[in-house]
Amino acid sequence: MSTTATAATTTVKSSKAAVRSVWTLRILLALFFALASALPKLLALPAATTVFDAIGWGHWFMYLTGLVELAGAIGLLVGRLAGPAATALIVFLVFAFLTQLTAMHGENAGTPFLFMVPLSVIAWSRRAETAELLGLRR
DSSP states (O other): OHHHHHHHHHHHHHHHHHHHHHHHHHHHHHHIIIIIIIHHHHTTOHHHHHHHHHHTSOHHHHHHHHHHHHHHHHHHHSGGGHHHHHHHHHHHHHHHHHHHHHTSTTTTTTHHHHHHHHHHHHHHHTHHHHHHHTTSOO
16 A cells, blocks of 8 residues: 555656646746747847848748747747647747748758757647647547
8 A cells, every 4th residue: 555655646746747847848938939039020129130131021021920929928828728839839930940941041940949849848748738629629
């Protein structure tokens, strides 16, 4: 009986640690996408405008990109939306990767993959809530 209780306690502790770890990822990624990525675009800072001038789609695309990133950041912090937000940001980063390969000649093309890994952890951990939200589970 004692080993069963110990195993249950260990499972609960590791489960709590996993939840805390995913929350930490969600907060850190939300801060990155909101402050370091979306904000320079929405404020049209020179570093952002230079990149979007090189892409050649105009400043409207820079603002749209900033809004998508900000929406993703907010979604990461909302429980039911964290999984879909992480998944959407992964798709967004795939397009960022392709854009960096083509318009930016591969400069910083690997960077999106650094963010896809923790976003995948979030999406995976929230898969049940995402399925329920999409009506795939009841």
